[in-house]
Amino acid sequence: PGSGDRGMRRLAGHLTAEVTAGMPETIVAYRDHQRWVREFNPVRLNAVNAPPRLRERGVYLITGGLGKIALMLAQYLARTVQAKLVLTCRSPLPSRDSWDAYEGEDLVRSKIQMVREIEAAGGEVLILRADVADPDEMETAFFRAEEVFGRVNGVIHAAAGVMGEASMRAIEDISESHCEANFRAKANGLMTLERVLRGREPDFCFLMSSLSAVLGGLGFAAYSAANIFMDLFAQDRHRTDDRTSWISVDWDSWKFSEGTEGATRNSSVSDFFMTPEQGVEVFQRILAHPHLNQVVISIGDLETRITQWIRGGAHPEGRDAETQGTLSSRPHLQTLYAEPRNGTEQYLTDLWGKLLGVEQVGIHDNFFELGGHSLLATQVILRLKAEYRVNLSLRDFFEAPTVAGLAHYIEETREMIQELQTPSDSTEEDDYEEIGL
Secondary structure: OOOOOHHHHHHHHHHHHHHHOOOOOOOEEEEOOEEEEOOOOOOOOOOOOOOOOOOOOOEEEEEOOOOHHHHHHHHHHHHHHOOEEEEEEOOOOOOHHHOOOOOOOHHHHHHHHHHHHHHHOOOEEEEEEOOOOOHHHHHHHHHHHHHHOOOOOEEEEOOOOOOOHHHOOOHHHOOHHHHHHHHHHHHHHHHHHHHHHOOOOOOEEEEEEEOHHHHOOOOOHHHHHHHHHHHHHHHHHHHHOOOOEEEEEEEOEEEEOOEEEOOOOOHHHHOOEEOHHHHHHHHHHHHOOOOOOEEEOOOOOHHHHHHHHOOOOOOOOOOOHHHHOOOEOOOOOOOOOOOOOOHHHHHHHHHHHHHHOEOOOOOOOOOOOOOOOHHHHHHHHHHHHHHHOOOOOHHHHHHOOOHHHHHHHHHHHHHHHHHHHOOOOOOHHHHHHHOOO
């Protein structure tokens, strides 16, 4: 509506009510004065032998092609349609003539072995060094792929973002350079792909997004944002591109034998994962449905996980024992209840009890297993800063998500501050002499 229009006043009323009512939804749309909220409905995609859109001996380019998930998908394409595979990466493998004698890193040797298995399954593999965010390098990669194999029939954008411990930061601590680490591969790389694909018109462009685009995650704001961009980009292309099918898939964690790809360090989150075989099966079923443009993969019930991790259950900002009534009984945990041993631990158990609405918080109980989530963890960090004048980082919280662990951190920090504030035994004259004055 235009400025001064009656419709503008009504819209302003809707928005004012929305931001002051304390509703749990995080995504809301108003259309013709109707309020819309996003919901997810479970669907079952039927099994297929081979998706009809895959071409026998078709040419498929995979960005981030030497990642574990990318190599699993490449192996499936080789086994199913004897695909010609172009794997782009920023750090390529050693030259083929050195593979037999290579005795370097275990990770490199495992990738060499995987490429050999792909070729043994009937695929042809071309490995090209190319930064997916560099237009010139990607244009060169496509030209080389077409020169060797012919027209590219499909693209899988599997370039990974950054999810290691070093990437975990509170929103207020995120810098432009920190965001760039995630945006370059996923967002800038996607825009580069779209530019390079103009006029080439592959059958599909399959985007490997993440469930973090839906659930978020404490410390992963930049990673979540990059994946949300991918989802929205695919939706936009789905509306405007009638020649190439754009699909964005928000994957749950894949668990490999040596660890979990895409999982957070929170055990109650990383309990949700799929095996590589299950992941490949999901990939196969999605490809068989060309009308889809975004699919969310959740091992557990998604709405339950949204309620717990985003809305915070019935109390998105935590419960206060003084205002919300009686506390819930202590849930069944693997750890036995242990009482606080000092004042700091007592303060923390009382704080957690009020925020989580749980009685008898033990000093060894895991915050997240008690029902904690990102909003409440942020509150704990802020209250500890106000009460004890300590700056607790997200990494510190993940390292010690128990009352005993946080109390130990607080006491160590306070002792360190006290030592720094204690005057030296040396005189002012001694100090001058020591530094050469």
